Amino acid sequence: MILNELWSLRSEALRASAGDWARPILDLLFPPRCFGCSTRGAWLCADCVPQLPHVEHPICQICGYPTAGTKVCAFCYKTRPKIHGIRAPYYFEGALRDAIHRFKYKHAKYLAEPLAHLLLNYLQASPIDADIVVPVPLHQTRLAERGYNQSELLAIELGKALNLPVVARCVDRIRPTDSQMSLPAQRRIANVRGAFYSVDKTIAGKKVLLIDDVCTTGATLESCTVALQRVGVSSIWGLCIARARFYLR
Numbered sequence: 001m002i003l004n005e006l007w008s009l010r011s012e013a014l015r016a017s018a019g020d021w022a023r024p025i026l027d028l029l030f031p032p033r034c035f036g037c038s039t040r041g042a043w044l045c046a047d048c049v050p051q052l053p054h055v056e057h058p059i060c061q062i063c064g065y066p067t068a069g070t071k072v073c074a075f076c077y078k079t080r081p082k083i084h085g086i087r088a089p090y091y092f093e094g095a096l097r098d099a100i101h102r103f104k105y106k107h108a109k110y111l112a113e114p115l116a117h118l119l120l121n122y123l124q125a126s127p128i129d130a131d132i133v134v135p136v137p138l139h140q141t142r143l144a145e146r147g148y149n150q151s152e153l154l155a156i157e158l159g160k161a162l163n164l165p166v167v168a169r170c171v172d173r174i175r176p177t178d179s180q181m182s183l184p185a186q187r188r189i190a191n192v193r194g195a196f197y198s199v200d201k202t203i204a205g206k207k208v209l210l211i212d213d214v215c216t217t218g219a220t221l222e223s224c225t226v227a228l229q230r231v232g233v234s235s236i237w238g239l240c241i242a243r244a245r246f247y248l249r
């Protein structure tokens, strides 16, 4: 058991530091283990994916949270978000939470592909019309610390699979913000208000698919939307892998 753990830690460290070219070799030497059931062969196996906690319908047409049956939830009815809609098929829990944590904080860039695959599955069943894929940017300080923007890695995988251009530098995060997860609901909107800025006129008229890994209240996506609308994009849909189940807004 302990040896197994050590073996797995060692293989994760190797994977995190290895280049993309080495991934097939590492996958052969250390087959991926499912985050749900630890079976070898995939990061999220075919048995565990259908069991990931997914958001049940009916949902709000705008924010995508479950409703009691109304088309739009009370929050969206009151606040009239500028974003056309947000979809996040799963809740940020269990195996998916573990996978996203490793993807974001443990340099596990190799998880971009299986995680983006979940979004592709979702889009197959519920397509979103888009011309370009735009990742939610990180502030440059955080980007320097982490070395990569996890949302951009997801956007690249989606762009490849959907045959859509990824426009990663069209919106800037002009000031660092605290992690939304760490803040009470009332402070989240203020935390990200005016945090994004865009001057990229080349995306005017485009339908944007805005990608983030996790959303809580949707405040980050909304703030990005305000910046993108200033340069005249025609529509913006937010797509995240997972969302918080419990929240107050």
Ligand SMILES: [Zn+2]
Binding pocket: 034, 035, 036, 037, 038, 039, 044, 045, 046, 047, 048, 049
């Ligand atoms: Zn599994």
Ligand SMILES: [Zn+2]
Binding pocket: 060, 061, 062, 063, 064, 065, 072, 073, 074, 075, 076, 077
């Ligand atoms: Zn709503």
